[in-house]
Amino acid sequence: MQQVQSYFNQTYSNWRLIIRDDGSTDDTLKVSNKLAETYPEKIIIYSGENIGTIKSFEWLLEKSDADYIMLSDHDDVWMDNKIEDTLLKMSDMEIKFPEKPLLVFTDLKVVDEDLDLVNDSFWKYSRLDVKLASDFNYLGVCNCINACTIMINKNAKEICLPFSDNAKMHDAWIALKICKYGEIGYVEKATILYRQHSKNLFGANKEEIKTTTSYLTSRVKSLTQVINGNRKQFELLKELDYGNVFKYLVYKSLYFFKVRYK
Numbered sequence: 001m002q003q004v005q006s007y008f009n010q011t012y013s014n015w016r017l018i019i020r021d022d023g024s025t026d027d028t029l030k031v032s033n034k035l036a037e038t039y040p041e042k043i044i045i046y047s048g049e050n051i052g053t054i055k056s057f058e059w060l061l062e063k064s065d066a067d068y069i070m071l072s073d074h075d076d077v078w079m080d081n082k083i084e085d086t087l088l089k090m091s092d093m094e095i096k097f098p099e100k101p102l103l104v105f106t107d108l109k110v111v112d113e114d115l116d117l118v119n120d121s122f123w124k125y126s127r128l129d130v131k132l133a134s135d136f137n138y139l140g141v142c143n144c145i146n147a148c149t150i151m152i153n154k155n156a157k158e159i160c161l162p163f164s165d166n167a168k169m170h171d172a173w174i175a176l177k178i179c180k181y182g183e184i185g186y187v188e189k190a191t192i193l194y195r196q197h198s199k200n201l202f203g204a205n206k207e208e209i210k211t212t213t214s215y216l217t218s219r220v221k222s223l224t225q226v227i228n229g230n231r232k233q234f235e236l237l238k239e240l241d242y243g244n245v246f247k248y249l250v251y252k253s254l255y256f257f258k259v260r261y262k
Contacts, residue, residue, distance in 0.1 A: 002077050002115075004035060012083040017043045020060050023050030057147075057170040058163045067154050071147045071170075075195050077115065082106070082191035086151045093185050094153070101156035101182030103175065105133070106149040108194035115193055122146070122194055127259050134184045139176060140237050141252040145184075147171030149192055156182055166236040168229065173236070180240055 007017060019036075021029045029047055036043045051059070057071060068090060070083070089104045107130075108122040119125040123144070132138035133145055147170060152160070159181050160174050167173035178184060234248050242248065 001031075003072070003075055006078040006080075009080050010078065010083045011081050012087060015042070015083060016066070018060055018064060019043065019045050020056050020063075021045065021047040022052070022056045023048065054163060054167060054170045058161065061157055061161060064157070068151055069154075069157060070151045073148060076108075076148055077111075077193040077195070079109075079191050079193065085187050085189065085191055086149075089185055089187050090151055090153065093183060097183045099155065101159050101178050102153045103145070103156055103178040103182065103184045104151045104187065105130075105145045105175075105184070106187040106191040107189055108146060108149060108192045109190040111193045111195055113195060113197050115195065118196065121190065129255075129259050130186055132255070132258070133175070133186065134179060136176070136179045136242075137247075137251050138255050139179050139184075140233075140240075140242050141248060142255050143169075143172040143175055145171055145175045146194070147174070148194070150174070152178065164236055164239055166232055166239065168232060168236075172233075176236070176240055 004017070007015065019032050021032060029045075032043075032045050036045045046063070048059075053073070061069065068087065070086070072078075086104050086106060090102060093102050093104065109120055110118040110122050110125055112118055122128075123130055126144075128142075128144040129138075130144050132142075139145075150171070152174065156174075156178050160177050163170060163173050175184065230248075230252075234242075234245060237243075237248065
């Protein structure tokens with residue numbers, strides 16, 4: 001409810017919320033339907049079988065006929081000026097790049113489950129170089145664009161559909177398609193409270209590894225995940241005519257040194 005309430009707290013009020021229930025088995029659909037009944041002019045509910053995160057967002061994009069689309073998931077809280085600040089940047093870009101597919105993204109404030117501040121900037125906290133987000137070569141090896149911060153225009157929506165089966169997450173696919181065929185801009189301020197729970201803060205495993213065997217097993221598993229992740233990412237990039245494996249590895253290394261030693 002904190003998340004939905006943050007939409008109603010926005011300084012920009014001309015918005016509509018479209019929710020897709022992905023086959024939930026708890027009270028999610030019941031709560032969502034009650035919200036739609038309370039705010040019928042603002043909230044629309046759809047429900048269906050479980051198809052997962054990526055397919056759900058693909059379905060929602062296909063359903064939307066809005067001029068501008070923002071994505072939201074999990075239990076984050078939007079700051080009051082999120083829509084207004086993002087739309088202002090989008091409007092500036094549309095003057096500069098009329099008729100082009102456009103994407104705008106922003107920084108985030110990292111908070112814990114109680115909304116207590118962890119870090120003022122997710123970009124700095126994660127050592128992301130967002131200035132490289134508009135460079136297709138670098139974006140291909142490191143996606144620094146969080147889906148929950150983006151706004152895209154209608155032209156961008158059209159080129160993003162359908163999503164690739166190789167996409168690990170929807171934000172990476174959307175960002176890459178728009179970067180290749182359109183323009184990307186960003187707002188250099190946080191517009192969202194990005195809630196991270198103590199058990200899975202940025203995917204970190206806080207459990208102590210107690211034996212040498214379990215340690216080595218975890219390292220092998222981690223390496224395997226990295227290799228498989230890069231393999232799938234490269235298959236995705238091949239669909240977008242990125243280039244060969246050598247180019248991918250070169251830009252992967254360049255990005256690492258740019259971020260590590262800047």
